[in-house]
Amino acid sequence: MKKISLLGSTGSIGKQTLDVIRSHKDDFQLIALSFGRNIEEGLKQILEFHPSIVCVESKDIANKIVNELPSHIKLVDGEEGLMEVASIAEADILVNAVMGSVGLKPTLAAIECGKDIAIANKETLVTAGHIVTEMATKHGIELVPIDSEHSAIYQCLEGDVEKEVSRLILTASGGSFRDRTREELVDVTVSAALKHPNWQMGAKITIDSATMMNKGLEVIEARWLFNMPYEKIDVILHKESIIHSMVEYIDGSVLAHLGTPDMRVPIQYALSKPKRLDLTGGKRLNLWEVGSLHFQKPDYSRFRCLYLAFEAGKAGGTAPTVLNAANEVAVAAFLNGKIKFLEIEELVERALQEHIITSVPELDEILAVDEETRNKVISYMS
């Protein structure tokens, strides 16, 4: 029986993690959870899974639910609370499914306590990949990817990765606006941007897919998860999202991971590996129903955010922190109707241009740059 703590239980990945736990009660037990502000969903989950500790985003939210909780459940809040849930002694593994760089400190707290981490929260690896991976190695813990592309690569990797892998090939759907020209992006609406062609996901990542910043963040995520130089990471447009990613070896062989778009597959594998468990429900892949698969080279001038992410990744140091923080603020502003779609990339680019990179930043510097960038981008918009 694997004991699991879960950050971000009310989100898209969080709810699907609970589905996996629910359908494998003999294999998995949820012992701790955190959510932000979705009280209705959070309370339902608490009453179903009876975790011993629960964290919510703020004292305000905690005050609203404290009288609804069974007395044996400890209630904590904020960043400290997330760290407490992430490092609870009884857990064997942490599923980190919060959105944004708020996931960084809890990740580090879990690593320090020797927990393996099933990681969906890519922003943490983007903002401080060198710190997270160095600490993981030091404490002998494993970072198991949940992100579909990285899970695909993880499942395709074999042999001497450093010597025998020639390329990681991340597939990209192109997002909600994959068939539009740049001119057609000028006045796109939030609701149109939120219609991903293949995946049902949280709002922030769906917008990231539409700008293709998601793929840029995933390139940086792959660099850290697989210790791969950027020169060996490629992106290919594949509009069906059936091939989740590929690994090319020096002998020309390419291994791919395929399946219908269903995040329960990588979530479940991250929890059960190296064993495979039945997946309850869900559509199986029948390639004759799909008919054909399409591939295209990405146009980096069309998808500016993908270009910016590659550049920030290669520049290294605090550049990816700036990329991520600026993007989080800009996407939130777009979702709130404060800026237009193409302003997301403009704000990110401006923040990167004005930043003087620190080459191997300590945690304190990362946190300071993250905060400073958020404030700067807010000031650009006022």
Ligand SMILES: NC(=O)C1=CN([C@@H]2O[C@H](COP(=O)(O)OP(=O)(O)OC[C@H]3O[C@@H](n4cnc5c(N)ncnc54)[C@H](OP(=O)(O)O)[C@@H]3O)[C@@H](O)[C@H]2O)C=CC1
């Ligand atoms: N959705 C997907 O299919 C995929 C997602 N990912 C990655 O997984 C992560 C989660 O994505 P997704 O599930 O879509 O996101 P959602 O927005 O659906 O869920 C985010 C979760 O985090 C909680 N949360 C948000 N902000 C805070 C905060 N400040 N403090 C505490 N909790 C917070 C939310 O709580 P509440 O809602 O209660 O406020 C919610 O439980 C992201 O990093 C994303 O890039 C990666 C691959 C696929």
Ligand SMILES: CC(=O)[C@@H](O)[C@H](O)COP(=O)(O)O
């Ligand atoms: C499900 C998942 O992992 C998402 O990150 C997904 O990959 C988004 O798709 P695109 O970014 O390729 O549109």
Ligand SMILES: [Mn+2]
């Ligand atoms: Mn992905």
